Amino acid sequence: MSKKIFKIYSENFLSTLKKYGLKLSIDGRETISPLYVCPLSLRCYEQDALISGELTQEHVPPKSLGGKVILLTDREINNKDGHTSDKKLLQFFEGQNFTANRGEISALITVGEDMSGRVSAKMSFDISSSKPRVEFATTKANINALDYKGLFKNWDGGQFHVSLTLHQDIDKRALLKIAYLTVFSKIGYELIFGKNGLRTKTYGQLINYLNGNVASENFPFVYINGHAPIGDWSVGVITMPQDLGCFVVNLTFQLKESTFKYAVFLPNPDDEGLDNLIRLSERMPLNESELNFQVGYLPFDISQISEK
Numbered sequence: 001m002s003k004k005i006f007k008i009y010s011e012n013f014l015s016t017l018k019k020y021g022l023k024l025s026i027d028g029r030e031t032i033s034p035l036y037v038c039p040l041s042l043r044c045y046e047q048d049a050l051i052s053g054e055l056t057q058e059h060v061p062p063k064s065l066g067g068k069v070i071l072l073t074d075r076e077i078n079n080k081d082g083h084t085s086d087k088k089l090l091q092f093f094e095g096q097n098f099t100a101n102r103g104e105i106s107a108l109i110t111v112g113e114d115m116s117g118r119v120s121a122k123m124s125f126d127i128s129s130s131k132p133r134v135e136f137a138t139t140k141a142n143i144n145a146l147d148y149k150g151l152f153k154n155w156d157g158g159q160f161h162v163s164l165t166l167h168q169d170i171d172k173r174a175l176l177k178i179a180y181l182t183v184f185s186k187i188g189y190e191l192i193f194g195k196n197g198l199r200t201k202t203y204g205q206l207i208n209y210l211n212g213n214v215a216s217e218n219f220p221f222v223y224i225n226g227h228a229p230i231g232d233w234s235v236g237v238i239t240m241p242q243d244l245g246c247f248v249v250n251l252t253f254q255l256k257e258s259t260f261k262y263a264v265f266l267p268n269p270d271d272e273g274l275d276n277l278i279r280l281s282e283r284m285p286l287n288e289s290e291l292n293f294q295v296g297y298l299p300f301d302i303s304q305i306s307e308k
Helices: 002-019 048-052 075-099 140-148 172-191 203-210 275-283 302-307
Strands: 055-060 068-074 105-111 117-126 133-137 160-164 223-225 235-240 246-255 258-267 294-297
Touching: 002 048, 002 055, 002 068, 002 172, 002 302, 055 075, 055 172, 068 075, 068 172, 075 105, 075 172, 075 246, 075 258, 117 140, 172 203, 172 235, 172 246, 172 258, 172 302, 203 258, 246 275, 258 275
Parallel strands: none
Antiparallel strands: 055 068, 105 117, 105 160, 117 133, 223 258, 235 246, 235 294, 246 258
């Protein structure tokens, strides 16, 4: 899988350089060797990076939310932020399930007057029967730890405390990252490189934001609950009105039996800035059913083209 991904996108990178008359130099010497440029760190890697582990498979969305491997990313940047953003998304959707009485949520149980004994558990509640109940599920080792702290021996009058975290809002950076990687997987390096090199005014800004180099308020965050009407395609384009022209990316998250759908808007790479996206954010109605623009799908997928 990794070698296949490397081949597809390294070939696309070279064809993108050729199309725009760009040259890549390493140590002052031009190179035409097969290279994979991480879409997050923009670092160049040869195929040996697959063996050394410098490049790692990227699940989009996260594996815990039904994602599949579609790209390779820089292991260093993935270790720095990947696990954190994935955890935030999982906690958000666990909270959505929990509050809708459809699932469990991560919790911490602490025991004793000093609340020093702490174990992790999964908490759920059932209000469907005449006798509502709260349930906790944890490991045998954690049960033994609670027993050691005296929770069961001193049950009468004993104390334990349950804490959990419910995220009210979905994580902006995590959602934008997944939308960006989804579009990149379809279009390839033309999404981020043009005749002048990196598209600094659009996707260069997004990459900087995803890496924590710019404040969150400096990049517009526009999304809706539910999918845009582009059929089975995951990426579409707003065609009318023209001053709102940008990409729309349909994302699906699966947590056990629950499905969550979002549509995230990203800049058109040919734009000179983020003006269209900013205008869209300003015109986005409070009632999403009142959205008024035309959308066309983007029937392009370099991974499928390369397989033929």
